[in-house]
Amino acid sequence: MGYDRPISWRTLFCPWSPGEGSGPCAGDDREATQSSPDKTATAPAxxxxxxxxxxxxxxxxxxxxxxxxxxxxxxxxxxxxxxxxGHPALAQPKTDVDEQGASTLVALAVRGTGAEGYYKGPGGNSAVIITFGPVTLTAADGKVSTFTVNVD
Incomplete structure (x- = not known):
């Protein structure tokens, strides 16, 4: 599933200092966060x-x-x-592709990694693709639920 609403870039890209501090900036794992007045969604990214x-x-x-x-x-x-x-073309560091080719690479990798979905970030010269895992929804009243996608 693709996601096109803005996510918190600070949560993903706050100081690139692995192992320092606490919270979302500790270590090199990050979470993506999207908030609305009635709930907050977080997911590993x-x-x-x-x-x-x-x-x-x-x-x-x-x-x-x-x-x-x-x-x-x-x-x-x-x-x-x-x-x-036996798919060496998918293992090349950089590949010449058009937008359709890039979309195909993303689809293959999302499926291959078991990601729940992806986010195509805005960019001037390039667009970053961020995958995310299970989405945890926290309602304003504190109720927590998790959203997953199962593709078999």
């Missing part, structure tokens, strides 16, 4: 990669040196699966 329409290229998160290894764990797992299962 990973950076899958980025698509640059101008250059017509896709760059996997594991190949982007500005992304912490912990934030590209799912992308790296998908690369390892592709290599082990």
């Amino acid at each position: 990973q950076i899958l990669g980025s698509f640059s329409p101008g250059s017509g290229s896709w760059l996997w998160a594991w190949a982007n040196k500005s992304i912490l290894p912990g934030m590209s764990r799912d992308a790296l797992g998908f690369r390892d699966w592709a290599e082990a299962n």
Whole structure:
């Protein structure tokens, strides 16, 4: 499932200092957060990669040196699966693709990593693709529920 409403970038990209502090900035795992007056949704998040329409290229998160290894764990797992299962084209760090090709890569990786969905972040020269896991909804009254997608 794709998600196009803004999420909290601070939660995902607050200080890149693994292991320092507490809360969402401790370690290199991050959560995406979306709030409304009556509830807050949070989910574990990973950076899958980025698509640059101008250059017509896709760059996997594991190949982007500005992304912490912990934030590209799912992308790296998908690369390892592709290599082990005879799909070397899916394991290239950077690939020339159009928007449809990038969408296909995202669909394959979302399915392959077992992500619940993804978010296509806004960008000037490129769009970052962030996958997310089970979504926890916390209502204003404190009631908590979890939303998952099962695709078999």
